[in-house]
Amino acid sequence: MTPRDVQTLTEAKALSAVAHPLRSRLLDALAVHGPSTASALAARLDEAVGNVSHHLKVLAQAHLIDEAPELARDRRERWWRLSSPSTRWSTAEMTDPAAVDAAIAAERLQLTRQLERTRAWLDAREPGGAWDETAFAMQRWLRLSPDELRELGDELLALLDRWAARSAEPVAAQDGDDPGGDREPVLVFARGFPSRP
Numbered sequence: 001m002t003p004r005d006v007q008t009l010t011e012a013k014a015l016s017a018v019a020h021p022l023r024s025r026l027l028d029a030l031a032v033h034g035p036s037t038a039s040a041l042a043a044r045l046d047e048a049v050g051n052v053s054h055h056l057k058v059l060a061q062a063h064l065i066d067e068a069p070e071l072a073r074d075r076r077e078r079w080w081r082l083s084s085p086s087t088r089w090s091t092a093e094m095t096d097p098a099a100v101d102a103a104i105a106a107e108r109l110q111l112t113r114q115l116e117r118t119r120a121w122l123d124a125r126e127p128g129g130a131w132d133e134t135a136f137a138m139q140r141w142l143r144l145s146p147d148e149l150r151e152l153g154d155e156l157l158a159l160l161d162r163w164a165a166r167s168a169e170p171v172a173a174q175d176g177d178d179p180g181g182d183r184e185p186v187l188v189f190a191r192g193f194p195s196r197p
Helices: 012-018 021-033 038-045 049-061 097-124 130-134 146-168
Strands: 006-008 065-067 079-082 086-088
Touching (some): 012 049, 012 097, 021 038, 021 065, 038 049, 049 079
Parallel strands (some): 006 086
């Protein structure tokens, strides 16, 4: 992923959009499943079409998604796609207190959603299944300076970017197997911050 593929959010409007639970889910659905219509997203997320349409407009006004008119079969159909495959933000780059507040709210929402997804996986997993053998959780205490933590974060992002590019490529069929048939959306998240045991 190149720096152009990453959208840096610095304005309260965009960060507030990301901090909304349904809008965050819509962004995730577009990231996982690609361009979609409001009705397809509503069905996928079990939401009302009108509600989804409203929130898609808010995301578009915040420049987080764009229309994809070339995918429409007629003039009434509206398709949406992510403006960028990845977003980032840093409160250190913000001067507007409203943007900082929105960034913190977005970060809290993301953490809550990550924890909810982790709990759902633990509650629904099939012990001994293929995914149970490969899913992982890790924790490691390190002693780092702020510059070293930044370097570690950059290395982790580069690694995830490499895997994201690989997962976007079609898998060649081997011995008649369904190419990529065992691939499912997988959430990978890691955090690094100063703390005490």
